Amino acid sequence: xxxxxxxxxxxxxxxxxxxxxxxxxxxxxxxxxxxxxxxxxxxxxxxxxxxxxxxxxxxxxxxxxxxxxxxxxxxxxxxxxxxxxxxxxxxxxxxxxxxxxxxxxxxxxxxx
Amino acid sequence: xxxxxxxxxxxxxxxxxxxxxxxxxxxxxxxxxxxxxxxxxxxxxxxxxxxxxxxxxxxxxxxxxxxxxxxxxxxxxxxxxxxxxxxxxxxxxxxxxxxxxxxxxxxxxxxx
Numbered sequence: 001x002x003x004x005x006x007x008x009x010x011x012x013x014x015x016x017x018x019x020x021x022x023x024x025x026x027x028x029x030x031x032x033x034x035x036x037x038x039x040x041x042x043x044x045x046x047x048x049x050x051x052x053x054x055x056x057x058x059x060x061x062x063x064x065x066x067x068x069x070x071x072x073x074x075x076x077x078x079x080x081x082x083x084x085x086x087x088x089x090x091x092x093x094x095x096x097x098x099x100x101x102x103x104x105x106x107x108x109x110x111x112x
Numbered sequence: 113x114x115x116x117x118x119x120x121x122x123x124x125x126x127x128x129x130x131x132x133x134x135x136x137x138x139x140x141x142x143x144x145x146x147x148x149x150x151x152x153x154x155x156x157x158x159x160x161x162x163x164x165x166x167x168x169x170x171x172x173x174x175x176x177x178x179x180x181x182x183x184x185x186x187x188x189x190x191x192x193x194x195x196x197x198x199x200x201x202x203x204x205x206x207x208x209x210x211x212x213x214x215x216x217x218x219x220x221x222x223x224x
Contacts, residue, residue, distance in 0.1 A: 004155075033212075041150075041200055043214040056211050090155060098144060098206050103155040 003027050004104040006091050012110045013081055021076045021107045023091030031055075031097055032074035034066060037088040037106070049074055050097060081111045114139045116205050116215035124221040125193050133188040133218050135203030143205050145186040146212070147177055150200040159201075162186060173197070198222045 004025045013019050025032060033056075034046040047066045048056035054066070063079040078085060091104040117136045125131055137143055144163050148156040160171025167179040177188045186203060203215040 041217045041219075043156075043202065043217075045211050045213075048211065092156075098210055100146060100158055100161050101212060102158070103148075105155040 003102050004091055004093055006089075006104040006107050008107060009105065010108050010110075012112065014112055015081055015083060017081050018077070018079045019081060019109070020078070021089055021091075021109075023074050023076070023104055025072055025091075025093040025102070025104075027093055027102060029093040029095050029102075030071060031094045031099075032068065032071075033092040033094075033101065034074065034076050035090040035092065035103075037090060039087070043090070047074075047076075048097065055097065078109075081109075083111050085109060086111045114143075114205055114207070114210070114213045116203050116213055118201075118203055118215035118218050120218045121216070122219045122221065124223060126223050127195050128192050131188075131190045131193045131197070131220070133201050133203075133220070135186045135188065135215060136184050137186060137203070137205040138184065139205050139207060141207050144207055145177075145179060146204045146206075147171065147175070147186075147188045148202045148204060148214075149173075150202065150217075152199070156202065159188070193220075193222055195222045195224060 007022050031050045033048045037043050046060045049068045052068045065077045068074045088106045090106045092101040094101040115138045146161045147159040150156045162179045200217045202217045206212045
């Protein structure tokens, strides 16, 4: 059973388009996260939700909007995609903020 | 602000040799420390964690790490490296109700 799953695994799109990445966890965790990993492998947190409430919002452009319909899902919608958005996006979950996190397999986004 | 430094960008070891990956952290309170491994094209897998108690922690795949508060370090070790250990290794720090901050990673190459 996959603990944290993401779809799609690969996403290729053109500048200016709008796209979404979905994330689901079946671990019963209360907290979910989105991270961005750039081409140099640097991982940076973007958002965190706890019980469907936004608790961490790093300095991310307004074009990025997370949505948590329930505790098991945290989706990421990106408007007006730019070349610089190309990266691997990881979803993760933990029981609470500060606990060990479990990561999804990642979504490689390529903006052309 | 919390931070993690992994001074070695790239390390090459021979199969069967011992391994030590360095990690130094900066955190104002009691840290929670983690080591994650990322194989090519994969998500991050938790190797081990330190929350409190015994400063030498054992993890999966034969890895261990030692927390040294006086040196603000949490170095990862393995007595005998296998070719399958080749991957990117990330050290991370967090605290109670705090976000997870990653180091820049160390790429491990294993020669046969």
